[in-house]
Amino acid sequence: AIRIGGLSLTPILRARFWMWISLDRSRDGFWEEKRRPFEEWRKEGEESRWKGVIERDVVRSFGNLPPHKTGARIMANSVVRAMMMVRNRIRHSRMVSRGNLMGNGGEWENGNELLEDGGEMRQEHRRQSTLDCSCIGAFDTTLDEDLCEMALNGSGLSSDVKSDMQNKLRNVLYALAAKHPQVGYCQGMDYVVGHLLRVLQTEAIKMNEALTPAVRSQEVGEESVVQDVVFRVMDSFFMTYNLRHMYWPELRCLKTCCKVFEKLIKLKLPVLADHFDHHDFNVGLFALGWFQTLFLYLPSMPSATVCHIWDIWLVERSFKIFFRVGCAILFLSQPILLNCELEGMMTYLNTFPDATLLNPDILIPCGLGIKVTNRMLEKIEMECVQER
Numbered sequence: 001a002i003r004i005g006g007l008s009l010t011p012i013l014r015a016r017f018w019m020w021i022s023l024d025r026s027r028d029g030f031w032e033e034k035r036r037p038f039e040e041w042r043k044e045g046e047e048s049r050w051k052g053v054i055e056r057d058v059v060r061s062f063g064n065l066p067p068h069k070t071g072a073r074i075m076a077n078s079v080v081r082a083m084m085m086v087r088n089r090i091r092h093s094r095m096v097s098r099g100n101l102m103g104n105g106g107e108w109e110n111g112n113e114l115l116e117d118g119g120e121m122r123q124e125h126r127r128q129s130t131l132d133c134s135c136i137g138a139f140d141t142t143l144d145e146d147l148c149e150m151a152l153n154g155s156g157l158s159s160d161v162k163s164d165m166q167n168k169l170r171n172v173l174y175a176l177a178a179k180h181p182q183v184g185y186c187q188g189m190d191y192v193v194g195h196l197l198r199v200l201q202t203e204a205i206k207m208n209e210a211l212t213p214a215v216r217s218q219e220v221g222e223e224s225v226v227q228d229v230v231f232r233v234m235d236s237f238f239m240t241y242n243l244r245h246m247y248w249p250e251l252r253c254l255k256t257c258c259k260v261f262e263k264l265i266k267l268k269l270p271v272l273a274d275h276f277d278h279h280d281f282n283v284g285l286f287a288l289g290w291f292q293t294l295f296l297y298l299p300s301m302p303s304a305t306v307c308h309i310w311d312i313w314l315v316e317r318s319f320k321i322f323f324r325v326g327c328a329i330l331f332l333s334q335p336i337l338l339n340c341e342l343e344g345m346m347t348y349l350n351t352f353p354d355a356t357l358l359n360p361d362i363l364i365p366c367g368l369g370i371k372v373t374n375r376m377l378e379k380i381e382m383e384c385v386q387e388r
Contacts, residue, residue, distance in 0.1 A: 045174030
């Protein structure tokens, strides 16, 4: 259900699920019965050496500065749609050759599609069930709606609402810097916390009452409850999902992720990898921002796409989905990148003028169709460590 976008039906469902899986279900003995109040963490963080850096990033949050503002456009003649149609036809032909289709007009037997991920059979009910040319036109009715709300875009917020969101972001970042002194504050944390505020703040107060007493917020006032809930969700990301390693001093884990991603490109997209090598194009120039912000840094990235990626990440507890989506973005961008020199590739990957490929109905299925296993990532990571 998560893979096919079950939580996309309503924002309320997604917000409640995120709080439940990160606070209530994922405790693993981590939460203390008597927690230190959020306000104490905030005051301690406000007096720390991170105050100036946090204030700098808060001021430009929620669309006040690029890359949240972008001139990307949805292209009616986008090559991405043609690529998805051809890719669907190729997969259809492979499935027919394996004998997994019935002779019933091209429908999948029992709705099952073989998704190569450790050899497992998974039931996939895709929105694009047909394999003819009509699937291209099907995207036209959804792209405008999906892209109307960009992740962290503040154009739809009034000045008062934006100021309130920035104050909450500032307070949560102060508390996190105090709670995790080994990490302190690192650029990229503001993106993740800002997105959590956008998704969770409406339902945080209601859902807080449904949580078990051990994790329920004891703060007084709606604003304090929202800040405390977002702080503890982010704290769970740090501890349960090991996100803190991405912001560790010297960014060793983040740089390792970029090296793993570079090797993964060579395995999955060898032609593009050769093109990068020919132009001495460093993958880290764009991948650092992708992984550091969990794909929030991408210009024109719809909130629906980011949320769907995070849904899968929270359930699988694996960074695998981010590598898959990264490969899918490059796969869908190949026709453009292969015809660009170094400067052209950098411009494209920093602006994404064709926003079509970031649509969740295109990007997520493409990413899930790329076989990346935990064993594969562990092997590549060991190779990267040995090469240091």
